[in-house]
Amino acid sequence: xxxxxxPGSFDPITNGHLDVIAKxxxxxxxxxxxxxxxxxxxxxxxxxxxxxMIREVVSVWPTVKVESFRxxxxxxxxxxGANAVVRGLRSVSDxxxxxxxxxxxxxxxxxxxxxxxxxxxxxxxxxxxxxKQIAMYQGPLTDxxxxxxxxxxxxxxxxxxx
Ligand code: PNS
Numbered sequence: 098x099x100x101x102x103x104p105g106s107f108d109p110i111t112n113g114h115l116d117v118i119a120k121x122x123x124x125x126x127x128x129x130x131x132x133x134x135x136x137x138x139x140x141x142x143x144x145x146x147x148x149x150m151i152r153e154v155v156s157v158w159p160t161v162k163v164e165s166f167r168x169x170x171x172x173x174x175x176x177x178g179a180n181a182v183v184r185g186l187r188s189v190s191d192x193x194x195x196x197x198x199x200x201x202x203x204x205x206x207x208x209x210x211x212x213x214x215x216x217x218x219x220x221x222x223x224x225x226x227x228x229k230q231i232a233m234y235q236g237p238l239t240d241x242x243x244x245x246x247x248x249x250x251x252x253x254x255x256x257x258x259x
Pocket of ligand 1: 104105106107133168169170171197198199201202
């Protein structure tokens with residue numbers, strides 16, 4: 098049985114993330130979306146909000162589960178017995194940032210292989226931070242996030258407040 102963890106902040110999950118999950122579902126028996134709980138960061142959405150938003154949009158895939166983790170990804174991946182860590186790549190600069198992390202994670206846990214999944218071209222410009230900026234100024238989010246995530250973003254920025 099192959100188990101991949103797909104870690105991230107997911108603040109919020111985007112169509113780019115879902116595109117990576119759809120690809121990972123084809124490669125692995127189980128995919129665990131692992132939401133980072135980082136108490137030193139102030140996300141827009143709480144950990145519980147992010148997890149329930151993700152659960153709603155991944156419910157179409159029976160082999161996808163949603164969990165949270167704190168601390169080192171390599172330790173979490175070891176503890177759950179993951180064969181792979183999935184990371185999406187939108188650009189060469191993503192790769193430059195991701196490769197040192199993959200090497201360091203491999204040093205700490207060589208049983209989980211980092212698998213880079215190239216984003217589909219139509220999602221290469223989408224990031225959670227850009228989505229939040231657009232939402233803050235009531236801009237269009239068509240094709241960037243699922244409808245339920247757009248509603249959650251609009252509710253956060255109601256009245257034009259950050
Ligand atoms: O969605 P993001 O913010 O790009 O995800 C980054 C994430 C969560 C994968 C990365 O920050 C991470 O693995 N954090 C856990 C702490 C850790 O293991 N750091 C060492 C990496 S070599």
